[in-house]
Amino acid sequence: MWSSSPGLHSAEQLRETAAAPERSGHRFLWSVRNPAGNPNLVEILPEGFLERTKDRGIVVRSWAPQLEVLGLEAVAGFVTHCGRSSVMEAVASGVVMIAWPLYAEQRMNKIFLVEEMKAALPLNAAEGGFIRHWLERWVRELMDSNTGREIRRRVAEMKASAAAALGENGNVRACFA
Template sequence: EPSGSRSELFDWLDKQPSESVLYVSFGSGGTLSHEQTIELAWGLELSKQRFIWVARQPTKTTGDGCFFTVGNGGDDLSNYLPEGFLIRTHNLGLVVQEWAPQIDILSHPSIGGFLSHCGWNSTLESITNGVPMIAWPLYAEQRMNATLVTEELGIAVRSKTLASKGIVGREEIKTMVRSIMVDEEGHAIKAKVKELKHDAEKALNEDGSSYGA
């Protein structure tokens, strides 16, 4: 269902089981096409997993999406989501328009995954909070960051379809969500990202490598 306030969002999060909610956000300027927005909505619904989705009005009909082309935020959510989506998922997730307090959300104990554009700040915030990722890069260095978290660090899954080359379909989205949130693959990924979180905390301690840097 649509979320209208910060307190409503966190009241809802507080009621969810530990590590049961997927946070979906494409950063401060990431915008998907209408077609991709529809597929993402269906993928979230089909996954049957709890979610918070920071959604924006699409800027064009086809294509993967772009960066720094933000909609005006005034349109009704139902105009660009599948018919009946908000009704069918009202017990499953929240859809937030345009912006959400990301750091506070990622640090909440109910969050168990992050579908992200892999901007560097978002990537670091995910690691320092021990949250595994679904990598969905849109632009420039985000693709390099996505490769880092999936292939080098092993703390994320990624679509077999390059977002810049085509539409990521609902079934693949469902599979990625479930792999992070409930499947066996997700257990190993969660263990790795929690290990990285621990390493990051040690580095920031008074005698750590990043203290005072």
């Protein structure tokens, strides 16, 4: 699942982003809004993108119910801006992440997710914020490699801990022990 916050990505960055799920070969759901000043998302995306990916990708041109989507069994990974709620929802749902922070505390959250929790792969944008090749690489790494399998194992453990902590007679403090 990809999620693009409104007004934070330029049309050029959205074109770059679109190239990654298309080239990765994996199924995807991308929740994206038009960038400010451009009312037609179809004009922004690479020519033919929607047609070429229609059998394995869904582009939601507005808000998507993130927690509900993360809870679907078919969702195996999540490109996230590393906001606290998004991270908590992903971990509680057992979904591994590709960390792409945009601003403020999200950058520290990324460090914690990648280096401390080992629950995500980092996405480091190139100059100008362009990420196509990195994002494509990390999607493949997350889905097809031993590193990805290890991250999925760790996040599954975290999901079980969160469920136990939130369940009847659970202890939230146990999640952070």
